[in-house]
Amino acid sequence: MSATLDAARIQTVRDHMALECVHDWDAVIETFSHPRYEMHGSGVVFDGEAAVRGYFDASRIPFPDLTNEIIAIAAADDTVLVEFWLQGTHLGPLQVNGKTFAPSGRTFRVRMAATFEFAPGSDKIICERPYSAPDAKLRALGLL
Secondary structure, three states: OOHHHHHHHHHHHHHHHHHHHOOOHHHHHHOEOOOEEEOOOOOOEEEOHHHHHHHHHHHHOOOOOOEEEEEEEEEEOOEEEEEEEEEEEOOOOEEEOOEEEOOOOOEEEEEEEEEEEEOOOOOOEEEEEEEOOOOHHHHHHOOO
């Protein structure tokens, strides 16, 4: 793998994550060659632009100020690995496993990781896979 392609991929991921924080969904979609999220904790897959935009909208209902802060980032083969803090304030209804938690006004901060997969030779994302415990946000909010 070339250092130039690795650097371009890392910049794509940095841009992608920063754009998520400011809700520039059109620009986030542009970081993909095909939008796809595979949620490790829940097993849910959002495949295609409409599904990914639906995920963005739904995930911001309970946490409209959701942000991330990169701790570490590295490229390996066709993957960029990221460790980050995810933080938000519980300001809307949160639905988990058929149960709805009313807004608590509390903030959470959880340490997470994600992989960003790239097609060979490309700096466009083909899949993001965030990794966290399914109940991490609930525990951090004191709702469990």
